[in-house]
Amino acid sequence: MPAASMYGRLPILKMLAAIIAMTVVICAVMLSINWDGQAASTAAPKIDDLLNVMIIISSFVFSVVIVALFYALWKFKVKPGDESDGEPIHGNTRLEIAWTLIPTIIVLFGGGYSWKVLDEIEEPVKDAMTVDVFSQQYAWSFGYPGKDNVYSQGELHVPVYRQIQFKMHAQDVIHSFWVPEWRIKKDNVPGITTTAIVTPDRVGTYQLICTELCGFGHASMRATVVVEPPGQFQKWVAGLKEKVPQPLEQSVTQDTETNPPPLTAGGA
Amino acid sequence: MLAAIKRPGWTRGALGALAGAAFGFGLVISLRAISGLPLYQTEQTGYPHVVVPLILAPLGFLAGFGCFDYWLRWAAGAPTIPDDHSQHGARSWKDYFRFNTDHKVIGIQYICTTFFFFFVGGLMAMLIRAELAQPGTQIVDAATYNSLFSTHAVLMIFVFVIPVFAGIANYVLPLMIGAPDMAFPRLNALSFWMLPLAGILFVGSFLAPGGAFDAGWTGYAPLSTGAPLGQSFFNLGVQFAGASSIATALNFLVTIITMRAPGMTFWRMPLLVWANLSTSLLVVAATPFIAGAQFMVLFDRLLHTNLFQFASGGDVISYQHIFWFYSHPAVYIMMLPGFGIISEVISTHARKPIFGYRLMALALIGIVVLSYSVWAHHMFVAGMFSWLRVPMMLTTLLIAVPTGIKIFSWLGTLYFGKIHTYSTSMLFALAFIVTFTIGGISGVMLGMVPIDIHVSDTYFIVAHIHFVLFGGSVFTIFAGIYHWFPKMTGRMYDEKLGRVHFWGTLIGTWGTFIPMHWIGMDGMPRRVEDYASQFGNWNLMISCFAFMLGAIQLVFLYNMIVSWRFGPKAPANPWRANSIEWQVSSPPPIFNFDEIPRVVGGPYEYGVPGARHAIMAGEGADVPAAEPSVVGSA
Ligand code: HEM
Ligand SMILES: [Cu+2]
Ligand SMILES: [Cu+2]
Numbered sequence: 087m088p089a090a091s092m093y094g095r096l097p098i099l100k101m102l103a104a105i106i107a108m109t110v111v112i113c114a115v116m117l118s119i120n121w122d123g124q125a126a127s128t129a130a131p132k133i134d135d136l137l138n139v140m141i142i143i144s145s146f147v148f149s150v151v152i153v154a155l156f157y158a159l160w161k162f163k164v165k166p167g168d169e170s171d172g173e174p175i176h177g178n179t180r181l182e183i184a185w186t187l188i189p190t191i192i193v194l195f196g197g198g199y200s201w202k203v204l205d206e207i208e209e210p211v212k213d214a215m216t217v218d219v220f221s222q223q224y225a226w227s228f229g230y231p232g233k234d235n236v237y238s239q240g241e242l243h244v245p246v247y248r249q250i251q252f253k254m255h256a257q258d259v260i261h262s263f264w265v266p267e268w269r270i271k272k273d274n275v276p277g278i279t280t281t282a283i284v285t286p287d288r289v290g291t292y293q294l295i296c297t298e299l300c301g302f303g304h305a306s307m308r309a310t311v312v313v314e315p316p317g318q319f320q321k322w323v324a325g326l327k328e329k330v331p332q333p334l335e336q337s338v339t340q341d342t343e344t345n346p347p348p349l350t351a352g353g354a
Numbered sequence: 355m356l357a358a359i360k361r362p363g364w365t366r367g368a369l370g371a372l373a374g375a376a377f378g379f380g381l382v383i384s385l386r387a388i389s390g391l392p393l394y395q396t397e398q399t400g401y402p403h404v405v406v407p408l409i410l411a412p413l414g415f416l417a418g419f420g421c422f423d424y425w426l427r428w429a430a431g432a433p434t435i436p437d438d439h440s441q442h443g444a445r446s447w448k449d450y451f452r453f454n455t456d457h458k459v460i461g462i463q464y465i466c467t468t469f470f471f472f473f474v475g476g477l478m479a480m481l482i483r484a485e486l487a488q489p490g491t492q493i494v495d496a497a498t499y500n501s502l503f504s505t506h507a508v509l510m511i512f513v514f515v516i517p518v519f520a521g522i523a524n525y526v527l528p529l530m531i532g533a534p535d536m537a538f539p540r541l542n543a544l545s546f547w548m549l550p551l552a553g554i555l556f557v558g559s560f561l562a563p564g565g566a567f568d569a570g571w572t573g574y575a576p577l578s579t580g581a582p583l584g585q586s587f588f589n590l591g592v593q594f595a596g597a598s599s600i601a602t603a604l605n606f607l608v609t610i611i612t613m614r615a616p617g618m619t620f621w622r623m624p625l626l627v628w629a630n631l632s633t634s635l636l637v638v639a640a641t642p643f644i645a646g647a648q649f650m651v652l653f654d655r656l657l658h659t660n661l662f663q664f665a666s667g668g669d670v671i672s673y674q675h676i677f678w679f680y681s682h683p684a685v686y687i688m689m690l691p692g693f694g695i696i697s698e699v700i701s702t703h704a705r706k707p708i709f710g711y712r713l714m715a716l717a718l719i720g721i722v723v724l725s726y727s728v729w730a731h732h733m734f735v736a737g738m739f740s741w742l743r744v745p746m747m748l749t750t751l752l753i754a755v756p757t758g759i760k761i762f763s764w765l766g767t768l769y770f771g772k773i774h775t776y777s778t779s780m781l782f783a784l785a786f787i788v789t790f791t792i793g794g795i796s797g798v799m800l801g802m803v804p805i806d807i808h809v810s811d812t813y814f815i816v817a818h819i820h821f822v823l824f825g826g827s828v829f830t831i832f833a834g835i836y837h838w839f840p841k842m843t844g845r846m847y848d849e850k851l852g853r854v855h856f857w858g859t860l861i862g863t864w865g866t867f868i869p870m871h872w873i874g875m876d877g878m879p880r881r882v883e884d885y886a887s888q889f890g891n892w893n894l895m896i897s898c899f900a901f902m903l904g905a906i907q908l909v910f911l912y913n914m915i916v917s918w919r920f921g922p923k924a925p926a927n928p929w930r931a932n933s934i935e936w937q938v939s940s941p942p943p944i945f946n947f948d949e950i951p952r953v954v955g956g957p958y959e960y961g962v963p964g965a966r967h968a969i970m971a972g973e974g975a976d977v978p979a980a981e982p983s984v985v986g987s988a
Contacts, residue, residue, distance in 0.1 A: 096769075121875045133804045140802070145794045151791045155784065159970075160769035162461060162704070172706035172771030173959035182710045183829075185762040186755060193751035193798065200802035201744055207804060211849065254737075259577040260670065262735065262811060266877035269808040273737045275671060276576060277664025280737035297811035297879040299570050300577060302497040305882035323741060342738050 089104035094130075101153055108149035109142075116141045126313065128266035129207035131271045136203050143192060183331040188227045208283050214249040217242070221254070221261035221274045224303030227295060229330040229338070236326035237334075242294060243312045245319040255337040262298035265311055273298055280297045286313040362420020362453060367782050370418020371411045378407035398564055398582045399655040405586050412551040412594060413710045420453045421501040421637050436822050441543075443944035455539035457528050458942065462842060465835070466519025467546075468514045471553050473907070475509035478502050480904050487897035489887045499883035500568035501584070505556055507571035508588065511688070512595040513553040515827050519691035520545075520602045522834045523630045525842055527606065529935035529942060530624050532615025532951045532968065537608040545601040552595035557589035559739060570881060572681070575662035575673040582704040589652040596645040599687075603637035615934070615968065617953035620965075624957040625714055627696025632718040636683045636690070636725065643678035647673060673736050678729035686725045688823065692830025693760055696783050699833050700764050703780040704773045707958040709766030710759075713751070717756035717763075724753045735804045743803050750801035757794055761787060771960075777929065778838035778852030782829050785860050789825030793818060798870065811881075814874030821869040832859070832910070839914070840928050844941045845921030855906055862903025869896055931937040932967045934958050947971065 122134055162172070218229035218244075227239045244250050254263060256274035263282060264271040267290075272282040296307035314322070330338075358365040382391050382403045395402055416422065427434045442456045443449070450463055482502055485493045494502060515839050528536055536542045559566040564582025567573070610631050614623070623631075650673070653659040660666035662673050701708045708714055730738060730746040766785055775781060796818040799805050808817065832855075837849050873889050874880070885893070927936040934951055935942070949971030959965035 123876045130806075133808055136802065136804055137799070137951050140799050140805070144799075148791060148795065151765065153789065155766045155768070156789060158659055158765065158771075159773060159775075159784070162768060162771050164705075164772040168772060170705070170772060172704060174707055174959065174961040175709070175770055176707050177710035177713070177766075181766070182713050182759070182763075186713075189755050189758040190752070193754050194748075196798065196802060197748045197751045200747060200804055203804045204744070259580070260574060264811075264879070266808070269804075271735045271807050271810060273735055275737045276506065277670055278737060279669075286605075293877075295877070295879055299500070299574070299881045302500060302568075304500075305496060305879075305884045345740055351975070 087240065101157060104157075105146070105149045105153045105255070108153060112145035112149065113142055114174060116145060120121050122266070122269065124267045124288075125269070126265075126286055126290060126292065127269065128285040128287050130267065130269045132203050132207055136199060140196065143196070147192075158336050188243045200308050210251065211249045214251045215285070216251050216253060217244065218330070218334075219254040219263055219264070219274065219336055220231045220257065220330075220337070221296070221307075222257035223259065224296070224307040226296075226307070226309035229334065230323055230326070231338075234326075235330050235335070236323060237328045237330040238326055241310045241312065243314060243319055243322045244284075244286055245316040246286050246289050248316070249283060252279045252282045252284065253338070254282065255334070255341055257334070257337060259300050261296050261300050262296045262309065264295045265292050266295065267292050272299060277341060278344055279338075280344055289313050289315065296316070362418070362423055364419070364451075367415045367419035368787060370414035370416070372414070373418075374412070375407040375411035378410035379403055379988025382406050387606075396563075399580060399585075399831050401583050401586070401860045402656055403560075404583065405590070405652075405656060408555065408587065408590055412555075414546075415551065416544065416547060419547060421540075421547055424540055439944075443884035445894045450860045453543055455535075455543050456944065457524050457536045457539065457542060458842075460542050461521050461523075461525025463546050464517055464524055464549070465842075467550055467553070468518035468521060471513040471913070474516060474557065476904055476907060478506040478509070480901065482506060483897040483900040485769075485883055486893050488894065489885050489890050491884055494883065496883050496909065497568060500570075500881070501560070501566035503630045503881060504568050504570050504588075505559070505566050508556050508567075508591070509553065509925035510823070511684070512592065513549060513556065515688045515823065515831070516599055516684070517549050517595070518831055519630075519633070519688070519827075520599065522695070522831070522838065523606065523626070523691060524602075526838055526935055527627060527630055528609060528613070529841075529938065529946055530612060530627060530933050531610065531618055532934050532947065532953065533609060533613040534946050534950075536605050537613055538605050541601050542605055545598045545605070546667035548594045548598040548601075552591040552593075552598065555587045555594065557592035559584035559591075562587060572677060572924065573648070573651065574677075575651055575654065575670060576664070576804070578651050580660055581693050586652060586655060590646040591654075593645055593650045596641045597928055599637050600641050600724050604640075606634040607638065610634075615951050615953050617968075621712065621715075621884075622693075622953055623715075625697035625708060625711070625718075626691075626694035628715045628718050629690045629692075629697075633687055635722050636687050640680045640687070640726070642680075644684075647676040647680070671733075671736060674733050674736055675729070675738070678732045679726075682732065683725045685822070686721055688827045692729075692786075692827050692834075693718065695830045695834040695837070696764060696786055698931075699779045699837050700767050700782040701958045701960065702837075702929050703775070703777060703783070704768050704771035705930075705960045706767050706769075706771035707956070707960055707962070709763045709769075710959065711956065713759055714763050717759040719749070720756040721753060724756070726750055728753060731801055731806070734803050735810050747801055747803050751798060753799050754794060754801075761791060761794075762968060769874060776849060777836065778847075778849060778856050779833045781853070781856045782833035782836065785856070786826065786833065788828040789821060789829060789860075789863065793821030793826055796821060809874055811879060813878045813880055816880050817867050817870035817874060820863070820870070824867065825863050829859075832856075835914075837929070838935075839917070840924030841917045841935060841940050841942070843921070844939075845914040845917050846924050846928065847917040847921060848913050851909055855910045855913065858906030859903065862899055862906060865899030866896055866903055932959060934968045934970075937970050 123129055124302055177218055220227045228242045230236050254272060254274040256276045261274045262271060263274060268284050270284050272280050274280060290313055292311040294309040294311050296304060308354050386393055411845045424434055441454050485499060562583040565584055567584040567588040569578040569581050610627055650661045654661050660668045662668045662670055664670050697708055728746055728750045730742050731750045734743055745844045800818060836852060869892050873892050878885050910977050924940045927940050951970050953967040954966050957967050
């Protein structure tokens with residue numbers, strides 16, 4: 087059957103209007119909700135924006151499916167007693183090309199956008215501060231490298247508006263470092279140093295949650311995170327007396343880096 | 355008595371299991387004695403005197419039960435016992451408990467066994483939800499909780515979803531392609547009998563000291579390499595389930611490639627056949643990886659091979675690469691056969707040819723190819739080499755394209771059709787389109803690295819997996835079971851109860867799993883038995899819907915059992931479908947066809963005047979011979 091006669095019989099404009107109306111309604115509801123909770127790092131708004139863009143695109147895709155499905159169910163539902171078959175339409179090349187190409191473009195756009203966001207949130211800066219994260223069943227502790235190399239158990243303090251590079255070291259099994267308000271998560275893996283970059287931009291107290299199953303104490307493996315003005319932070323660090331214990335310090339020096347140095351060209 | 359011992363069957367199987375166990379135990383103990391070691395090694399990762407018997411007892415059972423008899427005689431040059439067809443067909447319910455080589459019997463054995471494990475795994479889900487109904491610890495402690503969700507997932511994946519599809523296809527596929535049976539009927543029977551053994555190992559791990567395996571269904575090292583004995587049960591159970599799936603996949607590949615009825619070119623195969631062809635391609639190449647990964651964990655546990663022990667130079671992350679190289683394709687192993695079912699159901703009940711049949715088949719192959727190149731999307735936050743993330747993100751997002759093609763083509767199939775919604779199978783198929791779209795959307799979001807960094811390992815993941823596994827796979831399974839129930843049992847099921855089951859399941863899945871997206875994004879991690887009190891109300895609501903969802907499955911069980919026994923007799927073709935399995939009686943004759951049918955056209959030619967898919971024996975005279983297969987060469 088020629089395509090034109092096929093579509094000619096569908097109220098394409100009305101269906102489009104229904105799709106757009108439905109998209110608008112879903113977006114209005116979905117975008118008014120703050121899905122990810124409070125935002126407290128420079129990465130958070132970027133990730134939330136990406137999520138919102140995806141919500142808009144997804145609402146549209148979902149509306150297309152719903153309108154198409156329910157229109158068909160309403161219009162082409164068989165009348166009682168009708169035993170005949172439908173029209174023998176086997177396909178439509180133009181339509182099939184369209185629903186291959188358009189989704190490809192949409193997902194590649196999403197991929198490109200995500201890539202850009204990823205690069206931005208992981209961009210290191212020069213004056214970043216390094217904090218060592220130590221995880222073991224079922225506790226977190228933190229080291230502040232410097233001349234005193236001080237150590238804090240169960241409580242992480244960081245200055246606001248300064249990029250922090252967390253260097254993570256697991257002592258036994260895999261754990262994962264997640265502060266929902268920062269939107270940043272990274273596994274701590276025994277034997278290797280993993281890195282997460284965060285720039286907190288909101289003073290407050292948050293929770294660090296372990297998100298990788300690590301045994302029976304997994305659910306309660308939490309720590310307190312305090313983001314505070316630099317002055318207060320300095321005072322807090324100055325108050326720390328303990329040094330990073332030897333076995334933990336050893337994991338800092340011995341763990342290998344996740345990313346080997348770039349392969350250099352040349353050689354033989 | 356002596357005769358019972360000689361004959362293959364349960365008695366000899368039990369003896370075989372005992373002999374295997376005793377031999378394994380004796381071997382370990384005597385080797386240790388010779389080496390001057392303490393006889394028992396009961397460090398938690400050890401227990402060789404339990405693990406070795408656990409390998410040999412199931413093998414002993416299979417040998418005793420008769421799975422290898424024919425092959426062993428053949429290999430030894432002894433006269434093989436001529437097949438008197440006593441192992442073919444089922445004359446009473448007892449025949450389902452025997453070694454049987456009939457693909458239809460094996461199909462039903464598969465389906466009943468896997469649904470048994472579905473209900474066991476479902477009960478565990480109920481316990482999980484009962485514990486989570488309120489913050490704090492009420493019913494089970496943290497260690498038991500970890501065992502519960504691990505076994506829940508493992509039962510659902512390895513002994514329900516993956517094999518139930520093998521069961522449905524076992525029954526339907528040979529009939530659909532006009533074959534008298536599968537290519538290797540004895541291998542087929544062996545594949546089936548390995549499955550309950552896997553299930554028993556998984557459930558039996560609750561008896562192990564230290565409790566059932568508790569490192570999640572993913573069993574990440576080094577948590578798994580240091581876990582109590584139950585983990586070894588998991589490592590071994592996966593071997594049996596995996597071997598079963600690989601053997602079945604080989605069987606399907608050979609059956610589909612070589613045993614199609616004359617005239618059935620590739621482009622005339624029903625999409626269910628295409629779907630199982632694609633799935634089998636995934637299984638044969640990917641499943642060996644999980645078998646390998648679990649052996650490596652077992653070796654680390656028992657032989658101290660230190661593959662994943664960082665302190666001895668092992669590499670922790672490599673476990674995840676090997677595991678996901680299987681387990682990502684596994685998600686398609688759990689979905690593609692369902693795609694096939696949906697195509698059959700929708701085309702039949704909309705009385706329309708599948709829209710874009712060839713693109714539908716090519717989309718399946720596209721998914722197979724792409725799905726080998728996306729595994730690291732499960733490891734975006736795992737600390738792997740960070741440059742691997744972007745390419746894997748792009749391939750992951752691209753998989754949405756062939757998947758989208760399927761959704762749109764099903765919708766296109768409905769247009770200008772005559773849509774019948776009286777059958778429960780069609781209701782599940784239509785609901786599947788919507789539910790799976792939601793699961794696909796959350797999947798695309800998870801594919802985007804920045805979003806995944808936030809929601810990975812939270813309840814958002816739990817929501818996503820259940821939307822694709824329950825709302826996806828399980829909906830297609832229900833659609834398939836209702837669709838072919840008349841064919842398999844020769845009885846009709848009760849549509850009214852079917853509708854109750856359908857609506858209950860639909861509302862239950864949405865109510866249970868939609869809110870999980872939100873609590874995940876808002877900060878609730880996965881795999882926890884206790885959580886912050888701010889999530890209390892949501893979890894209570896989720897649990898209520900979950901109990902409803904669980905309870906409504908009993909309606910399904912009741913409907914199936916009672917209809918099988920007392921339902922009205924089914925005609926050969928209650929849905930007026932075109933494919934070959936509907937052209938034989940319900941249930942089909944023991945050898946399927948008196949004469950192999952000839953295929954003369956596509957499987958979905960609804961509404962095409964005079965079109966035929968197949969010509970059955972006895973009606974050949976007045977129809978032209980099958981046209982040569984030029985159509986297939988494109
Ligand atoms: C009544 C229906 C079901 C309910 C209420 C349910 C509930 C749950 C819950 C609450 C969890 C999360 C446990 C945790 O992370 O703490 C879970 C995990 C899981 N479920 Fe289900 N489930 C159901 C059916 C299914 C089905 C049918 C499948 C598969 C076909 C399935 C596969 C899984 C998987 C793969 C996991 C992940 C386990 C892990 O983290 O290792 N579930 N289920
Ligand atoms: Cu943990
Ligand atoms: Cu995957």
